[in-house]
Amino acid sequence: MWPRLTREGATGSTGRGALRGNCGRGLRGRAPAHSHASASGAGVTTASRHAARRYTTRAVASVVSIPTYCATVHAMAMPFTVQVRLPPSQRAATAAVDQLHRDLIWADEVFSLFKEDSQLSRLNRGELAIDECEPEVLEVLQTCEWYRSHTLGAFDARRSDHLDPTGIVKGWAVARAVDALDQLRAAAWMVGAAGDVLVSGEGHVWTLGIADPRVSGDPSAGPVIDVVALGGKRRALATSGVAHHGRHIWDPATGEGAQHYLQVSVVGPDLVTADAWATAIAAGGDQVLAAALDAGLDVLVVTRDHGNGSFSTEASTGWPSVRH
Amino acid sequence: MATRRAMTAQPWWWAGASLTLLTACTPGGAGARGPAASDAEPVVVPTVAGPIAYADGVYVGPRVTNLRGGYQAQVTISGGIITAVDPVEAGTQDPESLQVNSFAVPELARRVIQAQSADVDYVSGSSFTSPAFLESIAGALDVAEAHA
Numbered sequence: 001m002w003p004r005l006t007r008e009g010a011t012g013s014t015g016r017g018a019l020r021g022n023c024g025r026g027l028r029g030r031a032p033a034h035s036h037a038s039a040s041g042a043g044v045t046t047a048s049r050h051a052a053r054r055y056t057t058r059a060v061a062s063v064v065s066i067p068t069y070c071a072t073v074h075a076m077a078m079p080f081t082v083q084v085r086l087p088p089s090q091r092a093a094t095a096a097v098d099q100l101h102r103d104l105i106w107a108d109e110v111f112s113l114f115k116e117d118s119q120l121s122r123l124n125r126g127e128l129a130i131d132e133c134e135p136e137v138l139e140v141l142q143t144c145e146w147y148r149s150h151t152l153g154a155f156d157a158r159r160s161d162h163l164d165p166t167g168i169v170k171g172w173a174v175a176r177a178v179d180a181l182d183q184l185r186a187a188a189w190m191v192g193a194a195g196d197v198l199v200s201g202e203g204h205v206w207t208l209g210i211a212d213p214r215v216s217g218d219p220s221a222g223p224v225i226d227v228v229a230l231g232g233k234r235r236a237l238a239t240s241g242v243a244h245h246g247r248h249i250w251d252p253a254t255g256e257g258a259q260h261y262l263q264v265s266v267v268g269p270d271l272v273t274a275d276a277w278a279t280a281i282a283a284g285g286d287q288v289l290a291a292a293l294d295a296g297l298d299v300l301v302v303t304r305d306h307g308n309g310s311f312s313t314e315a316s317t318g319w320p321s322v323r324h
Numbered sequence: 325m326a327t328r329r330a331m332t333a334q335p336w337w338w339a340g341a342s343l344t345l346l347t348a349c350t351p352g353g354a355g356a357r358g359p360a361a362s363d364a365e366p367v368v369v370p371t372v373a374g375p376i377a378y379a380d381g382v383y384v385g386p387r388v389t390n391l392r393g394g395y396q397a398q399v400t401i402s403g404g405i406i407t408a409v410d411p412v413e414a415g416t417q418d419p420e421s422l423q424v425n426s427f428a429v430p431e432l433a434r435r436v437i438q439a440q441s442a443d444v445d446y447v448s449g450s451s452f453t454s455p456a457f458l459e460s461i462a463g464a465l466d467v468a469e470a471h472a
Contacts, residue, residue: 196448
């Protein structure tokens with residue numbers, strides 16, 4: 001049996017119509033989202049200060065004030081966006097995000113395939129045995145095996161000459177790092193990890209967009225094709241696609257991608273699960289999608305681009321769209 | 325299906341329990357990555373090239389495969405610096421993979437939706453660079469460096 005990677009999912013109320021935080025897309029769009037370049041220090045952006053100022057403006061408009069702390073940190077060559085609703089203090093929130101950042105950097109130092117001296121790189125070169133690595137290395141690789149067997153082989157960390165668990169390392173590292181946010185005892189938190197999302201599950205219903213698969217680059221700036229609510233047992237959302245490098249994999253005549261789906265989004269109880277299934281469905285198509293539905297996940301697949309901004313999609317009946 | 329067939333072609337040294345088989349990792353794998361690939365997205369590659377000398381030319385990197393298919397990068401060096409990184413292949417699979425099987429999935433609701441803007445907390449998307457693409461870039465740079 002594979003080890004549990006995430007804490008028990010919180011199952012709080014998921015009432016609709018909750019107030020939007022200050023880090024909503026409309027306001028956040030122009031917020032400074034840079035982090036300190038230092039790789040060792042846990043740099044946090046000053047976005048929270050700006051957010052607090054914006055919040056004042058917002059509070060006047062919305063009467064009820066709910067401060068939200070926002071920060072973006074970089075690790076694994078990816079941006080991680082953190083939002084914390086009702087933190088006990090800004091200082092506590094900053095410290096928690098610093099800790100989260102340190103944990104992500106640690107995971108990168110252990111698992112990066114682009115760092116020659118990471119434990120995974122040394123394991124792949126035969127310089128380290130598995131029992132000489134951090135115990136987390138075995139844990140992650142065992143998890144890869146679990147997903148390989150449960151996704152009909154579509155999710156596979158094995159390469160011809162090395163192991164590449166990259167597909168789940170991000171979700172695993174986030175699941176581990178959000179301990180720091182849980183200990184904050186804030187009302188709720190959300191972590192956006194380079195296009196995938198994990199939320200605290202209780203205290204707030206987060207509204208998340210599904211990116212337009214035609215748009216490359218940072219999806220936060222582009223249009224969305226669907227809006228979903230995340231909260232309660234639905235804690236994670238991951239999206240995989242094939243459209244992000246070069247248009248030749250996109251057939252403009254038919255509007256269809258060269259692969260099974262143009263984009264796959266999966267909502268699940270944790271980020272490792274959602275990410276692994278999204279990747280597996282994108283790679284394996286209908287059969288893997290059926291297995292995902294059997295496993296109780298909610299899935300939205302984009303099957304066709306009509307070329308005028310509209311898309312054909314197929315969604316599981318439980319897909320938590322707020323657009324009808 | 326292409327991905328599955330490729331997997332069966334791989335040595336079966338990592339089937340089943342991980343512990344014993346992981347120790348059989350072949351030496352030499354995952355190595356030979358250029359320093360330019362470290363921690364950098366392709367757009368950052370020119371700035372981290374640093375003192376490494378590259379010969380001018382257009383270099384096609386090795387084809388690197390992952391779950392999403394094959395990735396291959398083409399790197400253009402001009403005046404000793406990287407001026408372009410283009411995809412030769414980006415996630416396409418063998419033609420067989422186009423034979424989407426007609427496995428029925430009755431639970432799915434079909435609809436047509438329009439892309440539009442919305443006020444949301446975050447957008448979930450897949451627009452971030454694939455590590456396989458970075459790997460191919462690193463391979464192309466290794467060749468460019470060897471020619472310098």
